[in-house]
Amino acid sequence: MRRKVNNRIYPKADRLYNNERVGKFINYMMWDGNKSAAEKIVYGALDIIREKTGDDPMITFEEAIKNTSPIIEVRSRRIGGANYQVPREVRPERRLALSMRWMKEATRAKKGMATHKKLADELLAAAKGEGVAVKKREDTHKMAEANKAFAHFAW
Numbered sequence: 240m241r242r243k244v245n246n247r248i249y250p251k252a253d254r255l256y257n258n259e260r261v262g263k264f265i266n267y268m269m270w271d272g273n274k275s276a277a278e279k280i281v282y283g284a285l286d287i288i289r290e291k292t293g294d295d296p297m298i299t300f301e302e303a304i305k306n307t308s309p310i311i312e313v314r315s316r317r318i319g320g321a322n323y324q325v326p327r328e329v330r331p332e333r334r335l336a337l338s339m340r341w342m343k344e345a346t347r348a349k350k351g352m353a354t355h356k357k358l359a360d361e362l363l364a365a366a367k368g369e370g371v372a373v374k375k376r377e378d379t380h381k382m383a384e385a386n387k388a389f390a391h392f393a394w
Contacts, residue, residue, distance in 0.1 A: 255282060256297055260304065260335070267339045268346075268358070283355030288362060303365035307341055307372040308334040311383040316392050325392045326383035338372070345371035 253262040261281065269277040285296040292299060313324040329337070342361055348371065349357045364370030 280355045284358035287359035299366045303362045307338040323389045324386040341372040341375045
């Protein structure tokens with residue numbers, strides 16, 4: 240069994256919304272240490288969401304995180320010379336990390352628009368239960384469901 244990790248460094252809350260998850264997401268969107276550019280992208284996307292929905296963008300952001308967070312995933316396990324994809328429950332920290340990573344990748348994969356517009360579109364789609372990041376979550380769940388027979392190999 241793994242030991243408890245005590246030395247976790249938690250990101251600071253962002254300066255505009257005073258939310259730790261937004262601060263962490265800004266760090267995810269950062270490229271080459273350019274935090275001010277990442278802040279412009281995330282805050283620009285949240286401003287677009289405010290204009291489109293006429294509502295608090297934090298509600299949409301939290302809903303998007305919830306809809307893209309996987310509950311179960313498969314982990315590879317070698318038993319008797321064969322590799323099995325064993326379904327495992329995802330820890331809450333990893334859920335958040337995967338969700339933010341998938342939204343970042345989905346945003347960067349789109350072409351032809353400014354990044355803050357692409358991010359706003361992805362966040363709105365994820366909040367509705369659509370989009371690339373939500374599809375990635377559903378694919379992960381399908382793979383875990385398909386390999387449910389190997390759940391007894393969980394460690």
